[in-house]
Structure formats: structure tokens, C-alpha cells
Amino acid sequence: DIQMxxxxxxxxxxxxxxxxxxxxxxxxxxxxxNWYQQKPGKAPKLLIFDASNLETGVPSRFSGSGSGTxxxxxxxxxQPEDIATYYCQQYNNLPPGGxxxxxxxxxxx
Amino acid sequence: EVQLLxxxxxxxxxxxSLRLSCAASGFTFSTYAxxxxxxxxxxxxxxxxxxxxxxxxxxxxxxxxxxxTMSRDNSKKTLYLQMNSLRAEDTAIYYCAKTAxxxxxxxxxxxxKWFDPWGQGTLVTVSS
Numbered sequence: 123d124i125q126m127x128x129x130x131x132x133x134x135x136x137x138x139x140x141x142x143x144x145x146x147x148x149x150x151x152x153x154x155x156n157w158y159q160q161k162p163g164k165a166p167k168l169l170i171f172d173a174s175n176l177e178t179g180v181p182s183r184f185s186g187s188g189s190g191t192x193x194x195x196x197x198x199x200x201q202p203e204d205i206a207t208y209y210c211q212q213y214n215n216l217p218p219g220g221x222x223x224x225x226x227x228x229x230x231x
Numbered sequence: 232e233v234q235l236l237x238x239x240x241x242x243x244x245x246x247x248s249l250r251l252s253c254a255a256s257g258f259t260f261s262t263y264a265x266x267x268x269x270x271x272x273x274x275x276x277x278x279x280x281x282x283x284x285x286x287x288x289x290x291x292x293x294x295x296x297x298x299x300t301m302s303r304d305n306s307k308k309t310l311y312l313q314m315n316s317l318r319a320e321d322t323a324i325y326y327c328a329k330t331a332x333x334x335x336x337x338x339x340x341x342x343x344k345w346f347d348p349w350g351q352g353t354l355v356t357v358s359s
Contacts, residue, residue, distance in 0.1 A: 123293075156345045158276075165326055165349035166268075166276065177347065209276055217290055217340040221278040 124148050124212055128224030135231065141197040143227045145188075145210035153189045154214045160226075161206045169208075170195065197229075205231060233257040233348055235327050240353030247317050247357070253310035253327030253350055261285075261305035264332040266346055267312050269323035269355075277323075280312065281330060281343045288341060295321075317357045324352040 125148040135141050145155065157170040168177050170186035173193060183198045197204055210224040239251040253265070266281040280291045280301040289301050300313040310327050328346035335342050 154344070158346075160276075165351055166346070167349070168345055168347035171331075171345045171347075211276070211345070213342060213344050216335055216338045216342055220292075221281075221343060223276040223278070226275045 123220040124151060124214055124222055126210055126212055126222050126224040128210055128227055130227060131225060132228040132230065135200050135229070137200055137202060137231060139200045141200050141204075141229060143195040143208055143210075143229075145193045145195070145224050147191045147193075147212055147214075149214075150190050151212045151214035154212055155186075155188065155193050156211045156213070157184075157186055157195045158209045158211065159204075159206045160209065166209065200229070200231070202231060205229060233329060235329065235348065235350030237325065237327050237350045237353040240325065240355045242356045242358065243317055244359050245318060245357055248313070248315045249317065249355060251312040251314065251325055251327075251353060251355070253312075255308045255310065255327075255329075258329065260303075260308040264330040264341065264343065265303065265310050266328050266330045266343060267301060267310075267325055268328055268346060268349070269321075269325045270352075271320075271323045274323075278343075279325070281332075281341075282310070283332070283341055290341075290343070314355070317355075319357050322355060322357050324354050326350055326352045 127146045153173040155173045158166040160166040207226045236254045267279040286303045298316045328349040331344040333342045
């Protein structure tokens, strides 16, 4: 299976700060990378698909970039409602028996 | 509005069985692939299984292959996960999720892409 290494595992930042999370794949996954937000006690929510495409309705302060093995997720100006755990997820495998997620990044203020 | 409502979770002994259901509304269920994703308490996310829109093709993670069976009833707009030979490590919240897919004609396989949206989840606890 493709391993997804997400870092950092947690971070603390101030309101208005720029926050960056990285996700590294153990092999080339092209642009097949998504990002999710999970608030405490809630189900995950898709934010970014195909590495850099913002899901409809998601604020523009969220963005994603990268391809191949190295990917970045950015919150340009951290807001109190962004407190959550963020996960990357790859879908390079065919058949999809090995869809994998990163370990998550907990964002606190 | 798309809604997914899981049910069927609970406490079961090791070696036991449980069937989860996911009732869908707000979209044309029969035209979308679906997946189950689980999250052990305090841990990350793990994709468990996926099924094509017709139900004719299913995929499983190695950790559940041979023990779990995913199915769907498009007339009832309901997804199922039959879980047998349950182990302590299967303890988790189980989410159903509408799944974006692409059929790769070169490989002759579906490419399950992303999960959106997710249900609220149902907790399965395997313990004696």
C-alpha cells in the first residue's frame, strides 16, 4: 500500500496566521490527493480534491498544491472555526483496495 | 440536501456478527458508488470497502477481506455492511460516504476518488 506521511501531527497557531500542512506519498500518486476537515465529534468533510481544487462552498482561505509525492495544504488566515483535524487521502491504487489516509494534523489555536 | 444515515452499530463479542445500514436521501442513489470508512477511537481514518453504483463490483481493504461483505439495495436507497468474525481491532465509528469514481478502461477497474458527503457514523464496539 501507498503510505501517506502527514506533518506536523499537531500545531498551534493564532487567529490570522498562515497555516501549512504537508503530506508526502511513498510513491508517485500524480495529483490523486484530497484533503478533509474533521471537527470534534463530527464526520469528515471534503475540502480539496485532486490536489488543488476547492470543493464548492469551501472558503477561499483554504488551498492545496503539489503533485507526484509532495503536497501542501494551506489556510491563509486561520479562523476560530478552523479548529479541526485535517487529513490527506490518496487514490492512486487500481483496483482501489489500498485507498489510504494520512495520519492527520490537529490544528489548535 | 444529501443525507446519509447509518444505523446498526452496537456492542458485539469477538467472533460475532453485525450488519450496518446506511439510508440515503437527497440524491439519485442508484447512480453513485458508495464506500464505508471507519475510525477507531482517537485514531485516523481507514477506508474499509466500496461498491459500484449497480452493486455489481465491490472492493475491500485487506484488513476486512473475507470477513466483511458490502451490498446495496437501490430500490430501498440503502447501503449495507455485513461484518462477520469481528475482532477487537474492528472497534470504530463506521461512516458511509457517497463516493466519486472514474472507470479506468485501461485497467478495467473503478478508481474510487473521494468521499463526499459522509454520514454521521455508527459506533461498533467489539468486546467481551
